[in-house]
Amino acid sequence: MTPTPPTSSASATDDDLLRLAIEVAREAGAFVVDARRSGVEVADRKSSPVDVVTQVDRDSEALIRARLAEARPLDGFFGEEGGRGASESGLTWVVDPIDGTVNFLYGIPHYAISIAVVEGEPDPQSWEAVAGVVLNPVTGELFTARRGGGARMNDRPIAIADAVPLSETLIGTGFAYSAQTRAEQGAAIAQLLPLVRDLRRMGTASLDLCAVAAGRANAYFERTLSPWDHAAGALIAREAGAVVKGLGDRRPDREFVLAAHPETVGELEQLLVDVGA
Numbered sequence: 001m002t003p004t005p006p007t008s009s010a011s012a013t014d015d016d017l018l019r020l021a022i023e024v025a026r027e028a029g030a031f032v033v034d035a036r037r038s039g040v041e042v043a044d045r046k047s048s049p050v051d052v053v054t055q056v057d058r059d060s061e062a063l064i065r066a067r068l069a070e071a072r073p074l075d076g077f078f079g080e081e082g083g084r085g086a087s088e089s090g091l092t093w094v095v096d097p098i099d100g101t102v103n104f105l106y107g108i109p110h111y112a113i114s115i116a117v118v119e120g121e122p123d124p125q126s127w128e129a130v131a132g133v134v135l136n137p138v139t140g141e142l143f144t145a146r147r148g149g150g151a152r153m154n155d156r157p158i159a160i161a162d163a164v165p166l167s168e169t170l171i172g173t174g175f176a177y178s179a180q181t182r183a184e185q186g187a188a189i190a191q192l193l194p195l196v197r198d199l200r201r202m203g204t205a206s207l208d209l210c211a212v213a214a215g216r217a218n219a220y221f222e223r224t225l226s227p228w229d230h231a232a233g234a235l236i237a238r239e240a241g242a243v244v245k246g247l248g249d250r251r252p253d254r255e256f257v258l259a260a261h262p263e264t265v266g267e268l269e270q271l272l273v274d275v276g277a
């Protein structure tokens, strides 16, 4: 791959940044799929015995960080596997080098390289997302967006599904790595399930947000996510017409991420609060 020449934030357009994110996501995706074929083992456990990281996660993040630094040495970096670098350009890359690590570990072909570039501090409560890429390297489905530019999958425009009553809503969700939190989430799900069409627990937050963007689900919610889980997928879902928010007036955060149609997001949020989701 011919590395993109270094640029400053002043010269790079949003489209330049998006192109770089796509280029790097594709290279990391090819690396990850190839590494999977060689076999994958758990390298460490993080917040709980089931919150695992593989060496491929770490190597993917190192590759992504190196390529971005080659092209844009003044930008900041905020990665899941510990990569942190302060920004001198005002831009920071927010990266999940393998989102859906458990799916990757088990060989379930539903995981993603998630790369977003944001303006301002790397804080979801204040940053402005500039461009985002979510690539499923197994299926080749490449979800992309830049601010104000709409959302695309494999370069074709995508949009959220039409609004439907909550009782006909297909909702993506996920669960925490903490056993106690999962018990609470399971109790909430038991109340929610009879009130909606159905649930989908696919295991990869970034792809769950892209499913809403592509109309493959009506909504998605999850608690305990990290900024790198939703940074790119939230921009893609918003650009596809969804509201993506936290609780009340908050932006998406560790406490809550909800993506839904503008006409139903308020009613759904209240239902989720009522059942303790």
Ligand code: LIP
Binding pocket: 080, 096, 098, 099, 100, 101, 102, 173, 174, 175, 176, 177, 203, 204, 205, 206, 222, 225, 229
């Ligand atoms: C995962 C998310 C998923 C969530 C998992 C985990 P990771 O991210 O994509 O939605 O349910 O608990 O947080 O850890 O694979 O990068």
